[in-house]
Amino acid sequence: MLNAISKTPNHSGRDWQITALLADNLYVETDCNSGDKRRVRKTQCSCGELMLIEYNAQSSCRSDKKRVFYSDDAPDSLWGAFRCRACKEPVNETVTYAEYG
Numbered sequence: 712m713l714n715a716i717s718k719t720p721n722h723s724g725r726d727w728q729i730t731a732l733l734a735d736n737l738y739v740e741t742d743c744n745s746g747d748k749r750r751v752r753k754t755q756c757s758c759g760e761l762m763l764i765e766y767n768a769q770s771s772c773r774s775d776k777k778r779v780f781y782s783d784d785a786p787d788s789l790w791g792a793f794r795c796r797a798c799k800e801p802v803n804e805t806v807t808y809a810e811y812g
């Protein structure tokens with residue numbers, strides 16, 4: 712089995728792996744392919760939807776550089792959620808740690 716070839720068929724090659732645990736639900740992920748690092752917090756909306764927050768995200772359009780996204784987003788997705796996909800409330804109001812600032 713040449714699983715090195717078949718492993719990442721549909722995205723640009725991001726392979727985020729947790730490389731350091733900073734605190735409960737706060738960790739550093741490293742992209743095995745590029746060596747890029749990102750700091751991610753696992754959190755959830757008040758409705759129970761699981762969310763992730765990336766800090767200092769280059770693709771974030773927020774002034775505080777937080778990017779709120781879902782754990783099932785594609786690894787190379789740069790998209791950030793403004794409203795929860797489940798309850799439709801603004802994530803900065805309902806998701807723990809996603810407030811502005």
Ligand SMILES: [Zn+2]
Pocket residue numbers: 756757758759760795796797798799800805
């Ligand atoms: Zn919600």
